[in-house]
Every structure is written in structure tokens, then in C-alpha cells.
Amino acid sequence: MRINRFISCLTVVVILCFAEANAQSYEEWIDSANVCIERDSLSLAENCLKRAVETEPGNARNSLLLTHLGHIQHQQGKREESIQSYSLALNYTPLDILALLGRAASYMELGDEERAYVDYSNVLDKDINNKEALLLRAYIAVRKRAYDVARADYTRLLDSDADNADAALGLALLNQKQNRLKEATEQLSELIRKHPGNATYLQARADVLLQRGLFDLSLLDCEEAIRIAPKDAYAYVSRAEVFLQLKRKRDARKDLDQAVQLGMDRILLADMYKQCR
Template identity: 40%
Template structure:
């Protein structure tokens, strides 16, 4: 009987404590819980704040944070709804638009993501992330003209931007403008980022990209030199081993090809991706 009474008292104390919390206190508790990776508690605190003051303008941020929590838990539809509610309250919020765009892109809703990024660019014409991601979507949709416009805009603002330069080189390669692609990639390797030096991993990726262009130009020997350099710069560059394995196969060097393909798998390349290539090494 005493246990039952004690349980009831504890429940009442808990309820009274919750009722005594202010909107700001719930928000602070949500932030603290998020920082401690206690996402369930963070969500509970956010919902308590929303319930306490449903008309508070700051709820746009709460809904956005709630969406991010749900997204991290792979509750994607709920996250989309939370971001939608946030945008209903703050339709011109760049951070919320970016959150919604990122999730839409993850779910394969490319047109919706592009619309969000476009709205961000209307608000902030030189938003680097929005321009990069919209260019990426245009590339996926084979809308190369508009992808090039976004890359050009980025490079006017930041001529050394690594992602924009690499994206532009990839675009040129897809358009079969190989010489232009090489000019971009040669420039990246020559200045190595200038005042914003690229990492060795980034330079290795550029070498792999140049090797890909050289293969398209039917120059396997030059491609091999770039792949060797990529591996020297970054010995864990799995894509370099995979591509070098393909080149060795083209050159009928099956033993070397097998060695590279096995190394690529050890670095994380799925077996399914190399199975047919390994069969050709026999």
C-alpha cells in the first residue's frame, strides 16, 4: 500500500514539475538533451514547449530542430512534416530551407530539393552550399547548361573553391569537352588550392578525376601515372585502386589488376562492384 501511495506521489510531483517549467526552460532542456545525444528527451522537451506556447514565433526553430531529430532517427516522413510546419511559420528561413532541401535530396525528391535551394539562392545569391547542391542536382538531371551557370557563379566568388572546380571538370567530362576538363584539373594540381591549400586526400581525388578523363581520351598510360600519384598521396584512396585495376585489365595485366581490385575491396569497395572484374582476371 505504501509503495502505491509513494508511486502516486512521485507521479504528482513529476506532473507539477512539468507544469512549472516555462517555455524557455523547456527549450533550454531540449538543447542540453540534444548536446548529450538524448534525442528522445530532447523531442519530449520540444513538444512540451510547443504545447505550452503554440503561437510562439520561435516555434519555427523548434519544429526545425524536431525535424532534424526525427531525420537522425530515420523517421523521414515525420521529419518532412516537421520541416513543413517550420516553413509555414518562417518561409524565408535559410537554415530551415536548407534542412528541408537536404532531407528531400536524401529521399530522392530532387525537384523539391532544387526548389528549396533556388529559394535560398534568391535570398542569398552567393550561398555556397545551395549553389553547389543545385549544380549537383542539375548534373543529375543532365541539365548541364544550368549546372555550369551555378559553377561559374561560385567560381566568380571563390576561384579556388575545391568542390566547384571539381564539379566543373566533371561537367566538362560529361559534355565530352575533355580538353576543358583537363585545363580545370591541371590548374587544381598546379596551384594546389592557392591560399586555401587542398589536403592530400583532395589532391588524390583530383588525380583520380584526371585519370578518368584520360581514360575517356583513350590514354591509359597517362591515366596510370595519375593513379599511381593518387595512391602515393592517399594510400587509402579506394577509387584509385579500383580504377587502376580496370586499367591493368585493359592492358592485359591480370595479376596487377587482381592485386588492385583486392586492395579496393579491403578499403571498402563492395564485392558486387568488382566481381565481374575479378572474373576477368582469371
């Protein structure tokens, strides 16, 4: 296996050395990039695509090349560089959906949700049913407290894709945030029915039931979530919250200790530990 990889890498290096020694055309640089991609040599493919664009800076196809370049840079963790490439691609073809989605993803990973929101909105101006843009703009909208926008996006996505679990969960959590707890419970129950054995949905419903004061039902969901995912620290924190409401302080403390053992930061649980005294 290592020998095959060595030969593959050597082949790519030979191709690029030949390319550098002999002035390549636009198409030849693209072909070299494809060879590098096939051999999983992303940094070399990145160089080839840059050289192609430099060879013919006025070529209309550069929009697609720069979008591919941005994707390759994103895969390598070069978020800032990928944003530059996507932005250059958009100079050639403004409102190109692939470039906008790619740039938005890089913005999200850098924590720049405002710019990502703008890009997702521009995608939806062109393709109102784009699933990725609807889902992620809704997510950002909730964080911005633009709840009407989030609800509209989740609803539109579910209208076109009724089985989209991410959108269904997002809408349920939005209903919880807006104190529409009965709706949230029903939506989470439907998710659990469709996806039995999913600890995330059980924990989410447990939180809603806790908020509704249905402590015994919440405890049942917590215990089932722990049975399914015994290494999930958050599940123990959820159950500890229920135990505190039931005045079972000793049990709550045990669950908090277990959560800490599983990696939860004890500082984040300081208030709950105080309630266990």
C-alpha cells in the first residue's frame, strides 16, 4: 500500500516537473490538476489551478476553476485562502451558487456568520428552495433571533423535503425557544418515531418535557438516551437537571461527576453542583 502511494506521488511530481520545465497551455494545466486530484495530491492540484488561471486570466472558465480551487483549499483547512478564491470566482460570475455556498461554508467555519448569512441569502434569491442555504440561514437566523426568518426557512425546507430530519429538529428547537412546547414535543416525538435509537432526539425531548414540568417523562427519555449513548456527557447533565427538580441531589451529583469524567468542563457545571449541596 505504501509502495503504491509512493509511486503515485512520484508520478505526480514527475508530471509537475515536466510541466514546469515546459510551458503548459491552459488546458494542460487543468489536465495536470485533474491528475493530482485523482492521486489525492491536493496541494499540487492547487498549484496547477493557480497556474491555469495565470495563463489565461480573461478566460470565462476561470470562474469554475477558482470555485474548484476554493474547494480544494477548504479541504486543506485554508479557510481564508478559499474565501479569496471563491470571491475571485464571483467576480467572473456574480451570484454563482456553488461559489456562494463554498464561501459561506468557509465563513461559517471562521465564525463569520454575518457574511455567511448574506451569501446564503443571495443563494436563496436565485434558488429559493436550495436546501443547504435554507437550513444554514435558518440556523444563523435563530442565533440572530430573527425567528420569523428561521421559521419560514425551516418550513419551506420541510414543505419540499418532509423527511429532512435536520430541518425538523431545527423547527422543534425553535418552537421550544419560543415556548411553543406542545408543538416541540409533538415534533420531537415524530422524529423519535421515525428514527428510533437516536439519543440526540431523546435528549432534546427530555429537555422540552423538563421545561413543561413533566419530570417523570423527562427522566424516562434521559435514561433511554444514556442506555443508547453511555459515553455522551450531555446525557448525564440532562438527567442531573431532572434529578435536581425531583430533589434527588445525590443522584444529580453522581451524574455530574460522570459527565466530568466523560470530558465535560466542571466549571460549566458549577451552578448545578451548588444546587446539589
